[in-house]
Amino acid sequence: MVVLLATTALVTPLSCKLEPRVPELVYSPNSAEIEKNDDLAQDEAAQAQLEGLLQFLFGTPQAPSYLSLQGWGDDEFYPDDWGYDFVATDDDWWDRLVDSNRRAYARQIEAIKEGDFDAVTESYEAPGVWDAWLDALANKPDDPDAEFDEGGSWRDYAVSIFENYYPTLRDSAELYRTQCFHCHGAEGGGNGSTAEFLNPRPRDYRHGTFKWTALRDKSRPRHEDLFRILAEGIRTTAMPNFRRLTDAQIHGLVDYVRFLAVRGETERLLISDFNEDERLSTQMVEENYQLVIDRWHKAADLVITYDGEVPRATPERIEHGRYLFTTPGEEGGANCVACHGTTGLGDGPSVNDPDNSVDDWGNPIKPRNLQSGTFRFGRRPIDLFRRIYVGINGTPMPEHIGQQITDSDGTVRPLNEEDVWDMAFFVRSLSTEPMESAGTSGPDREHSDH
16 A cells, blocks of 8 residues: 555645655665575675665666566566556546546646647646656747647647656656655555554555455456555555546556565565575576566456346345354354454454464454444445455455355355355445445446446
């Protein structure tokens, strides 16, 4: 997750001048992981080599860039354009981005159309679009409506700079520096200067683990999963929504968060694999780098969908969900009661189990109080369906689909999608918020997740 540095007042020129000064960033070694490897911890030369290799693979905060491996071009995979390629090849995403840019840069676009080029002003946190405009202005012909670019006029080209703006990794790294660094740190380690004051603590991207996805197999998130987190924020945490930024800027932050996650996970694997015999060989570096990239690539094939009509939350279905929820696993239920308790207050017997006391990042955890109606990644039926279906990455919340359960007639069978819906409906019924009709299309359907 990425946390905002200041308030929405920063969108004004005056308040931009009042922003706290943010230091230049440097990628520091993951010292906590290094200490876990005795061979590497005692070898300062190898640590220096590791730092150099990471810079070779990923550059610096001032010039971030993926190293492209041989063969990636043949597959038309250009990692520095990862997010752009995703958005530009999806008409819906691209139309939304252009509409957002048109709203954000309406004054600049109008000034260009009217020929008042001196009235085109720099926009907040978008250095790339401003640099592109200055370059275009320097090459403006005497007649701005003369043919200039692929049959269009210079004026059309100038407008397209603002309408079609998509930030580079460098642009997004600068936006991250001013908006996200103070919570998440330069490397995305969740260790920024304000992190210790927040509960829950900011996410450490370097594990490659993100709680809120719509995917099976503990997969890395899709681009759209991260976009949703940034656009909507996470309730009951310090993670705000970033809707004051343009869609393009949010997409750019997604790109940079993924970049930091790939960098951090690659670093962790190299540290883990290092030993006195193998050292940091070229083969080891390339294999681990490719492995991490592959993990992120496969996410699109693992999305949890439900193609039919979402069933209605009838009393019978809610009651069946209650049975599965409140019945212990050894008695044939889904065993939710062990953590969440019989009434969903988060007071089940496993709360005092030391094995379930922290998440994968070492943060203290407590099962959600389901009666509060607060669900950090949404309370739509499809959101709860996915959480029960696949669990929550990095926490003791398990995957339930396929779990062995026992029906009231004694039949032993795997828990299926219909059971997951019933449990989702029961969980929603615990909330103090009013139930919403579930038997609709629209936001409850997978295709509307954009």
